[in-house]
Amino acid sequence: MPGLEDITYSREETTAAISGYYEFLIRMYLKDSQVVRPPAGGWPSIVNADPEVVQSLGKTDEVLALLAHLPYIRSPGNWNDDAEAAPGCRFAEWPRLLTTLSSSNAITGEDMRAATEGFTFARLAPPHVVGLTRGDRENPIMVLDTKLGIIHWEDCISSIERAHYGESVDYEPDDDVPEEEANWRYSARAWAIPDFFEILKQQFRTLDWIPISHHTVLSASDSEGTDEGGMVAMVQDIYREHGWPDLTVYRKAACLEAVRIAMAERYPNSACGRG
DSSP states (O other): OOBGGGOOOOHHHHHHHHHHHHHHHHHHTOOGGGEEOOOTTOOHHHHTOOHHHHHHHTOOHHHHHHHHTOOEEOOOSSTTTOOOSBTTBOBOOHHHHHHTOOTTSSOOHHHHHHHHHOHHHHHHOOTTEEESBOOSTTSOEEEEETTTTEEEEETOOHHHHHHTGGGSOBOOOOTTSOHHHHHHHHHSEEEEHHHHHHHHHHHHHTTSEEESSSSOEEEHHHHTTSTTHHHHHHHHHHHHHTTTTOTTTOOHHHHHHHHHHHHHHHOGGGSOOOO
16 A cells, blocks of 8 residues: 555646546547547636636646646536546536636636535645546545645445555645545545556456446446346446457447447336437
8 A cells, every 4th residue: 555655746647647548438438529638738718717717716736737738528517418437427627617617607616616526625625636527416526636646536436445445545644734634535545646547447347337328337336236237247248249358359339339229128218318
């Protein structure tokens, strides 16, 4: 179990880890058009943001520089078009979110922090952290720390926490960290940034996380002992029949079409109706 002293933050490493995760998802189920890449100078809505807007968000220059040069999964904010990057999880599209903030807008920086960091941590969070996800109360909270080089996952899935406990960070805060913030961090498992995204990829490789369309991802663990157990096994078999997880032979288009047909025929109530 690494300690904080064993981990360093790197913007380049962080960008590579997030980019690599999204490219992995494209190879498995996302459309290439669902991921947007930054222009050479960074996202204009962040780079050229109104100083009052930036100040209301309460983030460091490093957080803003990172957000300005990341790729994003398109998240227009409607159920039909949003795509999940994990079961029930939509990642924040920060260039779009920044455009919704203005001195005259009803949405405030405090609102945005709560939506991306969770109501509890947003109240405690220092300015060098930023939320990676955004959605309703059921959407997972994943918070990236640009000072420590780690990602906290609030209420992490217990099976993932157990399986990857040894890779998680042995969090010991500095003396100047407020007690309430330290307690939240103790309660939310954390990993080094590259390790975090490798753990997410592993859930897809083992088909514990199973896409049933370009938009929707199911969790096999959540379906154990339910009426959906047979559905999960069916979809897992379809992926394996199409070469997964060997990306050199995996046939993405044929696999997703086979999943769509099988879901419509055998489990129409659970089939994806998006897109």
